Amino acid sequence: MDMLKQRIREEATVVSAGVLKLDSLLNHGVDPVLTMELGKEFARRFAERPITKVITIESSGIPVAFATALTLGVPLVFARRKKTLLNEPDAYCERVPSFTKGIVTDLLVSRHLLGPEDSVLFIDDIIANGDAARGLLKIIEQSGARLEGIGIVLEKSFQAGGKALRELGFQVESLVKIASLEGNEITFAED
Amino acid sequence: MDMLKQRIREEATVVSAGVLKLDSLLNHGVDPVLTMELGKEFARRFAERPITKVITIESSGIPVAFATALTLGVPLVFARRKKTLLNEPDAYCERVPSFTKGIVTDLLVSRHLLGPEDSVLFIDDIIANGDAARGLLKIIEQSGARLEGIGIVLEKSFQAGGKALRELGFQVESLVKIASLEGNEITFAED
Numbered sequence: 001m002d003m004l005k006q007r008i009r010e011e012a013t014v015v016s017a018g019v020l021k022l023d024s025l026l027n028h029g030v031d032p033v034l035t036m037e038l039g040k041e042f043a044r045r046f047a048e049r050p051i052t053k054v055i056t057i058e059s060s061g062i063p064v065a066f067a068t069a070l071t072l073g074v075p076l077v078f079a080r081r082k083k084t085l086l087n088e089p090d091a092y093c094e095r096v097p098s099f100t101k102g103i104v105t106d107l108l109v110s111r112h113l114l115g116p117e118d119s120v121l122f123i124d125d126i127i128a129n130g131d132a133a134r135g136l137l138k139i140i141e142q143s144g145a146r147l148e149g150i151g152i153v154l155e156k157s158f159q160a161g162g163k164a165l166r167e168l169g170f171q172v173e174s175l176v177k178i179a180s181l182e183g184n185e186i187t188f189a190e191d
Numbered sequence: 192m193d194m195l196k197q198r199i200r201e202e203a204t205v206v207s208a209g210v211l212k213l214d215s216l217l218n219h220g221v222d223p224v225l226t227m228e229l230g231k232e233f234a235r236r237f238a239e240r241p242i243t244k245v246i247t248i249e250s251s252g253i254p255v256a257f258a259t260a261l262t263l264g265v266p267l268v269f270a271r272r273k274k275t276l277l278n279e280p281d282a283y284c285e286r287v288p289s290f291t292k293g294i295v296t297d298l299l300v301s302r303h304l305l306g307p308e309d310s311v312l313f314i315d316d317i318i319a320n321g322d323a324a325r326g327l328l329k330i331i332e333q334s335g336a337r338l339e340g341i342g343i344v345l346e347k348s349f350q351a352g353g354k355a356l357r358e359l360g361f362q363v364e365s366l367v368k369i370a371s372l373e374g375n376e377i378t379f380a381e382d
Contacts, residue, residue: 029268029304032261058250059269063257070223077220078250113220 001041001175005188007034008176014184018159026125026153027060038175039067042123042151045173049148051121053077053114057107057132064153065123077113079136082106092142096135107135116144123151130161154178157189192232192366196379198225199367205375209350217316217344218251229366230258233314233342236364240339242312244268244305248298248323255344256314268304270327273297283333287326298326307335318343321352345369348380
């Protein structure tokens with residue numbers, strides 16, 4: 001995805017060690033035309049899979065997951081980050097830490113939106129340590145659905161998340177991999 | 192939007208007084224094809240306006256706001272709900288109560304994503320009391336941008352939010368209005 005690399009070069013800033021700010025592109029401001037291209041690319045890479053639903057985690061993953069679901073012609077489900085302390089008997093829940101926010105959140109997916117009849121594609125904007133991804137994988141496992149693959153817009157390949165998911169045997173497709181943010185420089189990994 | 196009314200009749204449930212659960216349709220599960228139709232309808236209703244950006248609030252508003260922005264050919268910005276207690280000098284912030292969650296949250300939009308050069312269309316999934324909408328209006332005002340109109344998928348017209356925004360002089364377009372949820376029945380308002 002040279003188009004995406006170009007935009008990252010032009011618009012991203014390195015905030016601090018390990019944290020990349022992409023807020024005009026991906027997780028605050030969104031370019032719908034670029035996002036549709038990312039969604040089409042994911043649809044192409046997972047075209048052989050019998051996907052029934054695209055799943056993501058609110059909020060930043062929603063636009064690109066929507067674009068992917070629209071292209072594949074399947075529904076989208078986004079896991080909610082739980083705000084209340086109430087018990088939720090109708091939902092699958094998992095507690096996950098957040099690398100960038102330094103807090104713990106609970107992910108939640110309603111039981112009626114995911115079940116053993118589903119083959120899901122998990123789409124997200126960024127993977128770093130993969131904590132949120134692992135939480136969502138546990139939810140998918142709880143539901144009895146089959147995980148067909150994982151599509152990530154931007155993988156920080158100097159952190160362990162993407163590698164760990166591949167070692168579990170999943171097809172993980174990252175559109176762009178960043179090998180390093182050392183010295184406030186963005187260094188892309190070779191494809 | 193008869194198509195939308197039909198889907199609400201089939202899939203929505205009344206949870207408690209005033210609260211409608213639409214989570215297979217709008218704010219947890221999303222039908223991308225229906226969502227694109229909603230986005231096209233908003234684009235049609237605001238076609239005369241010189242819109243430079245679509246703005247919404249994370250998370251439930253993002254899919255329909257994305258569909259609207261894609262149709263209009265302009266960028267999307269989604270206001271973040273602030274999770275940290277850190278001061279954010281580079282952002283416009285407003286504190287708003289939440290009707291359904293019973294908590295207070297801070298809305299945040301980065302200064303570099305909204306400014307006096309912008310004419311914005313605010314799109315959201317649901318309006319009840321309009322607290323979040325008023326918070327976003329203050330952010331738009333702070334930024335110097337011009338608010339061209341407000342598009343809401345579902346207005347609870349028995350609550351004051353939509354009416355209050357119209358009284359401020361804004362063009363408010365609701366695709367569906369619900370007049371009452373009395374007796375766990377969904378009663379649509381006449382168009």
